[in-house]
Amino acid sequence: MPEAMNTEATTDKRVEFRVSPDRYRHWKLSTDGPVATLTMDVDEQGGLVPGYELKLNSYDLGVDIELYDAVQRLRFEHPEVRTVVITSGKPKIFCAGANIRMLASSPHGWKVNFCKFTNETRNGIEDATASSGQTYLAAVNGTASGGGYELALACEHIMLVDDRSSAVSLPELPLLGVLPGTGGLTRVSDKRHVRRDLADYFSTKSEGIGGKKAVQWRLVDEAVPRPRWDETVTERAAELAGRSSRPEDAAGVELTPLAKTRDDDAIRYDHVEATLDREAGRVDISVKGPQNQPPADIAAAAGQGADFWPLAVTRELDDLILDLRTNEPELGTWVFRTEGDPGRVLAHDELLLTSASAGDWFANEVLHYLKRTLRRLDVTSRSLIAAIEPGSCFAGSLLELALAADRSFQLAGVFEDKDQDAEPATMTLGDINLGPLTMSNGLTRLQTRFWGDEAGYEAAAKRRGEALEAEDAAELGLVTFAPDDIDWDEEIRIATEERASFSPDALTGLEANYRFAGPETMETKIFGRLTAWQNWIFNRPNASGPDGALRRFGTGQRAAFDRRRV
């Protein structure tokens, strides 16, 4: 069915990802020493888009934006928190998953973008557990279905109330004709190790499984009778907190409101600026390096709070990616440039690296946040191009933008007309490119780039710290093309115009394949295998056609399926 025939449940207003706990409509965040509690209590009337009610703790993008904000703040603002309990504020229901009317009435692109963000937030929950000593505990105090159970699956430990009615379930397939696509299938098999035939049965049984059987089948870790519920949750939260090495007496770093101006033509932050060329379908993104050398030590950096350059620039990039992905689907190519002093970038990186390896929590958080933000870029369905010009600072952490790009261009020499005495454009590998900023395949972008070419990797890595001009960078395989002044504009113009002439869908598929050479992880399986199948299913008449299961749900009419297996 053509998408234009859908009742599109999108809003005319731009979606805004900046939020703070005092404005949450759907979540309550409270802390009690080392234990924080995130209580989901969705406001039925608080949907982001008109046309549906968020009943039974079902969620839409707006609910998940608040969850993402809370997960981020817990890491930065609450160094003392070691366990995060996710639970429900509604009786008998933990969470009913993504709102079905919202899904049914959304155009394809909205569904896909929504699922991607939801996936990223759940990956962030697992990253907090794995990298930050902030362990998530799902206190499933009522039925958790679909995305509700998928939220629990992202937690390290799942407790289910054992009351003969509460169950966990993945009813997407039997009820909606789609997959549990927000990590559900992958986490059931690859994280919780539910046997494949049991997983198959479970995923077709819409009422789900509770009690001891849920434990036996590994769907949850424990089933706890209601009378012992509160005390057991408290006990478990304390146990999990005991495993953490987060500091007890550090002061948190407040994620103060992000300064942003936004109109149809540009998005501007302190360090990041994007200009939107609708005709060309292109966004030009410029990232400014730090104005100063880094503070003397990481304590002073934490004292700068959200203004500390690496944190500030990461927050801005994060917000920009989310804004453009959600609000500007027709701008299919993003061109990255940087501006500033490479040495200062590397000095900031160095402070982060040495402090994090000395065990500093704040440096660790900034590094992992940068890692997550770059991973968000990797799974963004836009063509990414880096343009390395004189005056730029593609060094260390900022070089990752070029390494994340599908193609990169570095000017050989200088712009003769503009500034013939300028220093030529350079790029500089730093230690930060060799370790902590892994992609979701578990490798660095540099390793992925040289996958299967050990000698190429070694030759490049050996030159770290060196400001490489275009010819060297091209020779080492660190940049795709190194045109000179005469060809520069033309080459970049052709690359972006050509990109705009191709099928946007085919580009998405191409990039999703080429960006992830080498090993696979649960995360790449979720974004690759699971998401790709889900997107296919979302597009099929059996789900989204007028007689499809997703559209017919709740109408009293059964779906009419084309029975041919594909």
Added chain:
Amino acid sequence: MPEAMNTEATTDKRVEFRVSPDRYRHWKLSTDGPVATLTMDVDEQGGLVPGYELKLNSYDLGVDIELYDAVQRLRFEHPEVRTVVITSGKPKIFCAGANIRMLASSPHGWKVNFCKFTNETRNGIEDATASSGQTYLAAVNGTASGGGYELALACEHIMLVDDRSSAVSLPELPLLGVLPGTGGLTRVSDKRHVRRDLADYFSTKSEGIGGKKAVQWRLVDEAVPRPRWDETVTERAAELAGRSSRPEDAAGVELTPLAKTRDDDAIRYDHVEATLDREAGRVDISVKGPQNQPPADIAAAAGQGADFWPLAVTRELDDLILDLRTNEPELGTWVFRTEGDPGRVLAHDELLLTSASAGDWFANEVLHYLKRTLRRLDVTSRSLIAAIEPGSCFAGSLLELALAADRSFQLAGVFEDKDQDAEPATMTLGDINLGPLTMSNGLTRLQTRFWGDEAGYEAAAKRRGEALEAEDAAELGLVTFAPDDIDWDEEIRIATEERASFSPDALTGLEANYRFAGPETMETKIFGRLTAWQNWIFNRPNASGPDGALRRFGTGQRAAFDRRRV
């Protein structure tokens, strides 16, 4: 666009996969001692379906059926062949890939099934190289585009003629708005280790890349000037043959014509029988164990030729899977039963295992063929159910059918009404389940089943050789359910009826995820990530809609794209 509006280029006749070299229309197979040559010379008028001409050595399913047959025969009928040269019989063109008019006019399911079979054949080429000492050499004596280059990519060594006009290319994205989906993207990045940005550029450049640059970018292994072409091909073929340990003087085993009767209701071979229940959307498949003990040794087994039970039953299963997949898309559930003596199955397995580990080429071929056939089952988009009843022989190699199933049922006890004195149903693990029959994820089905549960795996493996009744098998996690006589029919009826009521697409996605827990390989990436994205793209209006690139190709009109990135 509804599929019904397509001009469907499928034939009313059933597709038949049984073929032999004397009936090839598109390939010539010749051998010269240790070197075989497979020459592609496609008959333009020989399309499987009316409506297109197979120009420029482009191919359709019929062309690939012959290729598959040749690859199989080379392994069994030609133990002396150590190198297989794939080349073209047409001047200046190696192969133009899948026929575009065929693709454009095919319904979605046909495209997907065609690509799956093509992928399997290419994986089989790699399996011959890796497991059989029969190394494939692509002698690309003209331009290889799209699927033509993908065919070359499946070969171990790629030679390209260096004549200033011949090139390799993946023009799918720029010309057709789809992916090089028959392994192309995955093999470029993960097998040939082409750097991701170069791969990206290459895959958007429709004219492709030839000469030295193709070598530098690792797209081919060598570029050879035309004057030195023949001698270099001969030289390289001899070198590759030198690596092999295939026997010099063994007699081949002829793959004699497979006896098969086929009508609307049943498909029958000597050892395999399938009854087709169109109302229920189900196929009941029965596999007969060997009638006798195995021959005394592998030489005697080879003397039985294609009648040797393991080879015969594998050939029949292979043909049945292909027939049902292609000709019966509406029969969404396959129920496997077996019949015979488990001891005889295990004795045949044992002969294969001991002979293969002693270096016997024929035992090795049979084992790998069984492995490939079971892998074909794993990627089949049908729900698989195993029903283990009294008199069955789910042991060793045949137990793999139950381990491949999405769910299995084993009768606890006997059918009281039918034969109350029968021996209860059993299943038996054999050594063959613990090693050679790996899935495409590189693990055995047993390892995949117990992925993340080492203790469960050990407990099951320890019981090998033991005839396990239902309660034991269920306790060990080797079977999903163990109903008794009273519940048996009802449980299987409910399971199959329920399956038939679900969205066929969602089932395909579910199964494609749950069947492949654990590690990923190039093969799982091709069937998971790459294929799923391709299927999504095939479904999108930007490719297959009336204004899409695939439909508009060759009309002189440019495609009209919905520019929104998803």
